[in-house]
Amino acid sequence: MSDSQNQAAQAAPAPAAAAQAALPPTPKKIQPSLRSVLIMAVVALAGILLVLRAWNLWPFNSSVVSTDNAYVRGAGTVLAPQVNGYVPEVLVKD
Known part of the structure; x- marks a missing residue:
């Protein structure tokens, strides 16, 4: 290598060193x-519980039974005896 190439090679790292400095x-x-972490956790938990309560989701919906039109879906079975008289007992398990 010539002297000019050596000088150019040595001059190149100098700007990088200056940039790092x-x-x-x-x-x-x-x-x-620990106190701030606990405060953030309590605030987050309170926010989550507030949203669950506002939307009436678990765990706040187990005691609430409501309907808009008082219509309850269910399977009804009509029983009619084939004999005259009263049926005192129906021996069927569902």
Whole structure:
């Protein structure tokens, strides 16, 4: 290699070193305290429970029974005896 090429090769790393020196130092990471983590968890849990209550979802819907038109779907079975008299007992398990 000639002297001009050696000088060019040595000059190239100098701007990279200057660029690294110009970078600001990395910021120090701040660890959250246990108290702030617990406060955030309680606020998040309260928000979730508030949404569940507003939408009447589990666990708040187990005691609420409602209907809009008082119509209940169900399978009805008509029983008619083939004999005269009363049927005292029907021996069928569903």
